[in-house]
Amino acid sequence: NAGVTQTPKFQVLKTGQSMTLQCAQDMNHEYMSWYRQDPGMGLRLIHYSVGAGITDQGEVPNGYNVSRSTTEDFPLRLLSAAPSQTSVYFCASWRAGSNQPQHFGDGTRLSIL
Amino acid sequence: AQSVSQHNHHVILSEAASLELGCNYSYGGTVNLFWYVQYPGQHLQLLLKYFSGDPLVKGIKGFEAEFIKSKFSFNLRKPSVQWSDTAEYFCAVTPPAAGNKLTFGGGTRVLVKP
Numbered sequence: 001n002a003g004v005t006q007t008p009k010f011q012v013l014k015t016g017q018s019m020t021l022q023c024a025q026d027m028n029h030e031y032m033s034w035y036r037q038d039p040g041m042g043l044r045l046i047h048y049s050v051g052a053g054i055t056d057q058g059e060v061p062n063g064y065n066v067s068r069s070t071t072e073d074f075p076l077r078l079l080s081a082a083p084s085q086t087s088v089y090f091c092a093s094w095r096a097g098s099n100q101p102q103h104f105g106d107g108t109r110l111s112i113l
Numbered sequence: 114a115q116s117v118s119q120h121n122h123h124v125i126l127s128e129a130a131s132l133e134l135g136c137n138y139s140y141g142g143t144v145n146l147f148w149y150v151q152y153p154g155q156h157l158q159l160l161l162k163y164f165s166g167d168p169l170v171k172g173i174k175g176f177e178a179e180f181i182k183s184k185f186s187f188n189l190r191k192p193s194v195q196w197s198d199t200a201e202y203f204c205a206v207t208p209p210a211a212g213n214k215l216t217f218g219g220g221t222r223v224l225v226k227p
Contacts, residue, residue, distance in 0.1 A: 004156075033214070040122060042203055042217035043157075058214070090156065101147065102215065104156040 002026050006091050006105035013081045013112050021076040021108050023091030029103070030096040032074040033058070034066065036087040037107070043090060049074055050096070081112045115140035117206055119218035127226050128196055134189040134221050136204030146187040147205040147215065148178055157203065163187065174198070196227045 007022045025032065033048035035058075045058030049068040063085060065077040074093075078085060088109050092102040120135040138144065148160040161172025168180040178189045187204060204218040 035217075040219050042117070042119075042219045043205075043215075044217070045214065048214060059216075092157075101159045101162055104149075104158075106156045 004091055004093050004103050004105035006089075006108050008108060009106065010109050011111070013078075013110065015081060015083060015112060017081050019078045019081060019110075021078075021089055021091075021110070023074045023076070023105060024072050025074075025091075025093040025103070026072065027093060027095075027103065028071060029093035030071070032068065032091065032093045033102070034064070034074070034076045035090045035092065036060065036085075037090060038087050046076065046089075083112045086110060086112045115144075115206060115208070115216050117204055117216050117218035119202075119204055119221050121221050122219065123222045123224070125224045125226065126194060129193050130225075132189075132191045132194045132198070132223065134202055134204075134223070136187045136189065136218055138185050138187070138204075138206045138216075140185075140206065140208065142208055144206045144208055146178075146180060147207075148172065148176070148187070148189050149203045149205060149217075151201045151203065151220075153200070160189070160202070194223075194225050196225050199223060199225045 004025045034046040035043040037043050044060045047066040049055045088107050090107050091105040094100045094102040116139045118137045146163040149157040150160045151157045163170045163180045171177045201220045201222045203220045205215040207215050
């Protein structure tokens with residue numbers, strides 16, 4: 001049981017490049033989300049999904065796109081990377097219901113030069 | 114919008130000392146409350162959670178947290194820390210109706226000296 005798998009673990013991009021961060025979960029969880037983690041700011045929600053075909057914006061969505069074509073996968077796309085997007089990105093999934101905790105992936109450390 | 118404040122950004126203490134990390138939230142309605150821990154180089158793991166019932170919640174690894182509704186607080190405690198408790202700790206809240214869309218505090222880095 002792999003849980004939540006994120007790839008790649010590390011990536012360096014140049015400003016203006018595009019990139020897709022992958023996230024897959026094998027727990028058949030309905031909900032998935034993407035966070036970015038920056039020092040002193042905790043985790044901030046970028047986008048989330050409550051099921052296949054349904055996505056919504058979180059607290060800091062600008063510069064990021066998502067799609068949810070299957071229950072298992074929730075990729076995060078940076079169309080034109082900016083230095084402000086240098087961060088550690090975490091994907092999470094959880095079962096529907098008001099008392100279900102989130103399960104996190106190992107993170108992707110992204111640097112934009 | 115709801116917000117979560119963690120008062121201490123960094124805490125340094127010696128093994129066997131007691132630990133208390135503060136967490137306050139701003140939201141007027143019912144909330145679900147969580148503490149997550151992130152060990153160096155690892156992903157976030159759930160430490161404990163509160164949804165209802167006894168406001169004193171016991172979690173893994175000897176941690177506990179107390180929900181005080183009148184103070185909008187959910188402080189984390191451990192009576193005697195170990196070097197292995199060195200980590201970053203995050204408080205998070207969500208209204209039940211939000212489907213556990215979490216709002217996180219800024220985190221507290223805890224360093225336990227051997």
